[in-house]
Amino acid sequence: MLDAAQTAEKTARNAGENLLEVNNIEVIYNHVILVLKGVSLNVPKGSITAILGGNGAGKTTTLKAISNLLQSERGEVTKGSILHMGENVAELNPSALVKRGVIQVMEGRHCFEHLTVEENLLTGAYTRTDGKAAIASDLEMVYDYFPRLKERRKSQAGYTSGGEQQMVAMGRALMSRPDMILLDEPSMGLAPQLVEQIFEIVKKVNEQEGVTFLLAEQNTNVALRYAHYGYILENGRVVMDGPAAELRENPDVKEFYLGMSDEGRKSFRDVRSYRRRKRWLA
Ligand SMILES: Nc1ncnc2c1ncn2[C@@H]1O[C@H](COP(=O)(O)OP(=O)(O)O)[C@@H](O)[C@H]1O
Numbered sequence: 300m301l302d303a304a305q306t307a308e309k310t311a312r313n314a315g316e317n318l319l320e321v322n323n324i325e326v327i328y329n330h331v332i333l334v335l336k337g338v339s340l341n342v343p344k345g346s347i348t349a350i351l352g353g354n355g356a357g358k359t360t361t362l363k364a365i366s367n368l369l370q371s372e373r374g375e376v377t378k379g380s381i382l383h384m385g386e387n388v389a390e391l392n393p394s395a396l397v398k399r400g401v402i403q404v405m406e407g408r409h410c411f412e413h414l415t416v417e418e419n420l421l422t423g424a425y426t427r428t429d430g431k432a433a434i435a436s437d438l439e440m441v442y443d444y445f446p447r448l449k450e451r452r453k454s455q456a457g458y459t460s461g462g463e464q465q466m467v468a469m470g471r472a473l474m475s476r477p478d479m480i481l482l483d484e485p486s487m488g489l490a491p492q493l494v495e496q497i498f499e500i501v502k503k504v505n506e507q508e509g510v511t512f513l514l515a516e517q518n519t520n521v522a523l524r525y526a527h528y529g530y531i532l533e534n535g536r537v538v539m540d541g542p543a544a545e546l547r548e549n550p551d552v553k554e555f556y557l558g559m560s561d562e563g564r565k566s567f568r569d570v571r572s573y574r575r576r577k578r579w580l581a
Pocket residue numbers: 328329332334352353354355356357358359360361372373374
């Protein structure tokens with residue numbers, strides 16, 4: 300059952316009050332490899348929206364299609380449209396999108412290893428024209444969200460931990476003063492406690508700065524606890540979507556993505572049972 304807030308959310312999603320709309324996109328790599336086969340999703344302003352699914356499902360490809368980072372991978376959106384605030388952005392380059400307030404935090408973090416933590420953060424402000432004082436004050440904002448980075452501000456980024464590097468990558472994105480962050484697999488390779496910390500910060504930034512998040516995650520469990528809405532991708536298609544609370548209670552999601560069911564724990568790698576039970580694909 301949907302409660303009133305969830306129903307309102309679902310209605311808003313369908314009524315076009317979206318910061319971002321992805322309509323039926325197809326992505327092909329190297330002119331031949333069809334990877335996304337008609338993916339559609341909506342991201343309402345102010346939401347945390349999750350793209351879920353296993354390794355190779357097409358999550359990163361979807362984010363890169365949105366931020367126009369596919370070209371360098373010999374990938375191409377061959378069908379469909381991507382609208383940001385109602386305008387088609389499929390032809391823009393990544394930095395034009397940053398100027399529109401949309402920034403991607405890539406999978407695997409990507410710090411400038413030879414720069415210090417603080418220098419890394421400052422590179423995030425390169426598109427800004429609002430002066431040093433504003434940038435300095437945002438640096439303090441980032442340190443408020445990530446106190447750990449303040450302690451490590453003078454350390455060379457390459458020598459910080461995986462969790463700290465994830466924080467640097469997110470902090471650098473915040474330094475561009477985005478309206479929307481595309482966050483790819485923030486939990487990857489991090490210990491559970493750190494994953495929780497990272498998601499707590501996502502939640503805080505969402506609530507306090509009003510930043511909209513579209514995040515890709517294999518860690519369905521944590522993503523569905525923090526996101527408002529989720530899309531499950533498999534093999535380049537959305538196979539299910541719904542408010543996070545609803546997905547958390549769905550028996551198939553429980554069985555194949557949350558690793559639990561009424562019959563006990565199961566892995567979604569149990570392919571035979573997976574095919575039989577996966578009625579949403581029918
Ligand atoms: N540059 C590329 N060239 C060819 N195939 C690719 C490329 N990048 C990803 N793929 C393929 O696209 C599919 C989806 O990959 P990806 O979007 O990275 O999935 P996910 O992020 O969900 O793990 C995979 O089968 C992957 O092998």
